[in-house]
Amino acid sequence: MGETRKRIAIDMDEVMADTLGKMLECYNRDYSDTLTIEHLHGKKLRHVAKCGGEVSKYFDDPLFLRDLKVLPDSREVIRELQGRYEIFIASAAMEVPASFAAKYEWLKEHFDFIPSTHIVFCGDKSIINADYLIDDHAYQFERFRGQGILYTACHNVEETRYPRVNNWREVAEMFLK
Structure with a gap:
């Protein structure tokens, strides 16, 4: 096993x-x-x-x-993370139901190495059974059972309750050292 x-x-x-x-x-x-x-x-x-x-x-x-731009280094780091971790994409798409198809198509175009079975469209991310959640919204961590990792965005710069990463190179440093 x-x-x-x-x-x-x-x-x-x-x-x-x-x-x-x-x-x-x-x-x-x-x-x-x-x-x-x-x-x-x-x-x-x-x-x-x-x-x-x-x-x-x-x-x-x-x-x-x-047609959103891919954030720098995200594709390469996520591909590398897949070698050591089970990776899921968790999007609070329920907030914008019209976005399902576009989000899915965007992910398949830019992150085609992530299986469809590992893409989760949800609302409250506390349902996600993962060890870590990388998100730009701290409220998603409040009921999440694993460790929240705050991805820096302009709206969350004053948030101090969670570990933070500022870019995908820092994600790599945190998880791939």
């Missing part, structure tokens, strides 16, 4: 995919604004946008998520 490998669950948006970059691009175009990541220190786009929470309308377009 083979040894059981530890499991790492990984969020997609703002951890693997540059969702905020695309949102900023669309928002600045649609509202003739010039917001940058620096304007969002400790905040979400909806907190500083002229239109407030209306920025979430971008998620209503099923194609919005389809």
Whole structure:
């Protein structure tokens, strides 16, 4: 009987995919604004946008998520992690049901080495049975039974309750040393 490998669950948006970059691009175009990541220190786009929470309308377009940029080094590090860990992608897609197909297609295009059986679309990530969860939202760790690892994003820079990684090279350092 083979040894059981530890499991790492990984969020997609703002951890693997540059969702905020695309949102900023669309928002600045649609509202003739010039917001940058620096304007969002400790905040979400909806907190500083002229239109407030209306920025979430971008998620209503099923194609919005389809052409997101892959965050630097994520593909290479996740592939390497698969050699030592069981990897799952855990996306809170229930918050935006129209996103299922686009998220799945994006993952199959950019992370084709992750089996479909290891892609989980859910709401509350506490249902995920993993040893670690890499996510940009600290609230996902509150009921998660494993260890939460906070992936730095502009909205979570002031969060101090969890171990943090700032990029995929730091993920590699944490899990592949």
